[in-house]
Amino acid sequence: MLLTLRMNFTNSLIDPDGLPTVEEVDFSPLERDYLTVERISLAIGMGMLLAIGLSFFLSIERLHDPVIILGAATLFGVFVAINVVATHINYKYSGYAIREKDLLYRSGWLQRKTRIVLINRIQHVSVQSGPLERRFGLASVSVYTAGSAAADFTIKGIKEETAQKIKVWVSAETKENGEQ
């Protein structure tokens, strides 16, 4: 019995240089329409901020000074410009990859993050889309791992059908892992 066990036991040498590398993963870019969605969201957000700012300025008479108004407008302009640039850089850098054993998503503009979630750790998966995303036929896929109430990994800006395919595939893999 012991001899059989010993004969079945293997302990192959693993060459660290031969492991699949995250560095060489080819990330799929997000849909072009997602940049439009992001820009519209930004415009809405900035519009609201501008409205709040304007009502603030109009209600306080002491602020009706050309110098203060010019200063505030400049600050707001710089803020908008930074956000526009950040949205563009973030879109350019963001991408996702699906490997046999894990999902990868990278994002960020100043602080760049690559998140890797292990498929054999996924508890459940969901697909969602907001009104703007739906208008462009886009959706997001969220995966949930143990120990957290909120989704901790979301692939945004992909086609609705791609999102559904990812969901079906991940669910099947998760179920298979659960049964093992």
Added chain:
Amino acid sequence: MENNNLANLWQSPQRQAPAAIFILIGSTAIHLIKGFWPVLAIYFFRGEKEESWTLLPAVIGFGVLSIVGAVVGYWFKKFHINNDTFVIQSGWLKKKTLSIPIHTIQAVHLEQNLWQQFFGVARVSFDSVGSDEIEAKLDALAIAKAEQLRQLLMERKTANSTGVDELIQEDPPQLAYTLSFGDLMKLSLTANHLEAFFILVALLVNILDEIKQIFGGNDYIDSFGKSVLGQTTFVLTFLVVAVVGTSLLFSIVRTMIKYYGFQLIDADQRWILSYGLFEKAKKIVPLNKVQILHWKANWLRRKIDYWTVQLQSVGHKQNQKNNIHVPVVSFENVVQLVGGYQPYEGFGDERSLMISPAYWIRNASRRSVVLTVIPAFILYFWFGNSALAVFLFYPFLVWNDFEWYRNFRWHTNDVGIQIHSGVFGRKFSLLNWKKIQQVHLHQNLYQRNKGLASIVFVTAGGKLTLPYISLTQAHRLVDEVLYEVESKTENWM
């Protein structure tokens, strides 16, 4: 047969012990007294009794409502076991049914505060895999019944589970560790007195504020303060001695009460902890549910070789009151205890690695500058040039970051990663690869320019960060970790 009868008993919905009503009323009353005690004090000790008081009826009304709420809460809260699910139903107008699959229950805790001890009942709470937001608890169950429920749930869980854990032979429980009176004294004397100090100060400020609000236009307190402040030196000395002395005493008593009768029983890959003088706690920690394990000591405790082991289990939240902390005398004992999770290997040899010096250089040139420039700028408007004194903290902040960098060591092995850090005190962290749920690779602008990265290992019990290592090293480590976790079908829980 006996077990079947026992199981049948739990199948029909049942209420908690009637003592739950008193416990709910008691806790509501304590909350009321805490919130309204200055009002009550003024009401009872006021000079002019004929003055009209409208606040008291409101307090009484609120109290009555709370009592009714407690009774309704008791009446409509029922629990039972339905096949493999533990069900808690609650609410009258807003009904809620909480179903916890028994196999997801990680641990069942029994706790007794003064009220529960008085009524001979225990509070039963459950740790489960999913969200930690749900309120899975019963306020009062008779001790014997609570023990019975715990036993039944854990038996059912074991019967339903599959995996490697069940193959482990049960070892007979053995007392691994107790705290003697001397140990308790050491623990109390080296406790975080600063924390106790701030609690007392906050309490004092809160009380003064409330009394001031109640006295309104009266300036008794201000005039008393002014007359006393005339004798500055005496008052300052008195205040410092009084506050420090009280904090120290408060902190010592608090720690003694909390950890009184502490014992740790090592039973079949589980730790059973029991402690407490008035509020008795009994916690079961299955070691396979521990995701990240730390032990740490402040400067003083390090000198007397006194450590606190902190367990991050599933659903752990930073700085939460019910996180599990185990006080341990001597490093040797710690190493022995944590061996069940991952053998500690030490940091003396050449395998131990440092992080990049860019960590402290960046902090010195950015974070520390921001931390001194902003307060100095704000304080300048009040104190003029004196505000520049804030910059005297700059060398300390830089030194702090440098020391943290200098003491930081890490190394990996087949099982996981071990990290050592600290400035005055020391903190050791162990993480097993199989506990990892996600891996994040972070790079800020500075790190990108220097070819560096930080890795965040995400587990079901929290995160562990390895900061500022070379990007090449980070990529290699991530690849190896993914291989370790993805190539094996080890049970992570």
